[in-house]
Amino acid sequence: MIKVIIERHIADELGEHYEKTARATLQKAMQAHGFISGEALKDFNDPNHRIVIANYRTIHDWQHWLGSSERKEMMEQIRPMLDREEKFTILEH
Structure with missing residues (x-):
C-alpha cells in the first residue's frame, strides 16, 4: 500500500x-482501481492550504488514476482555483 499526499x-x-x-473529484477517485481510502483536510493555520491523503494498493494504481481522463477533467475545473501547482508526495510502508 502507498499513501499519496496531494497539497493544493x-x-x-x-x-x-x-x-x-x-x-x-474524491468521489470519482474512490471508484478508481486500487483506491483504498482518502481524506481531505484543511490546514489549521492556513485555510487556503488543502491536503488530500489517499491510500492506493500500488504505485501503478495511483499512476493510472493520475493519468486518467476522469482526473484530468476534474483538474481542469480545480486548476483555475489554485494559486500554485499541486505538490505530490508518495509514501510507502
Whole structure:
C-alpha cells in the first residue's frame, strides 16, 4: 500500500467552490482501481492550504488514476482555483 499526499493552495475567496469540486473529484477517485481510502483536510493555520491523503494498493494504481481522463477533467475545473501547482508526495510502508 502507498499513501499519496496531494497539497493544493487555493486562491482567496474560492474555498466554497473548491470544496464542492474537490469532493466530486474524491468521489470519482474512490471508484478508481486500487483506491483504498482518502481524506481531505484543511490546514489549521492556513485555510487556503488543502491536503488530500489517499491510500492506493500500488504505485501503478495511483499512476493510472493520475493519468486518467476522469482526473484530468476534474483538474481542469480545480486548476483555475489554485494559486500554485499541486505538490505530490508518495509514501510507502
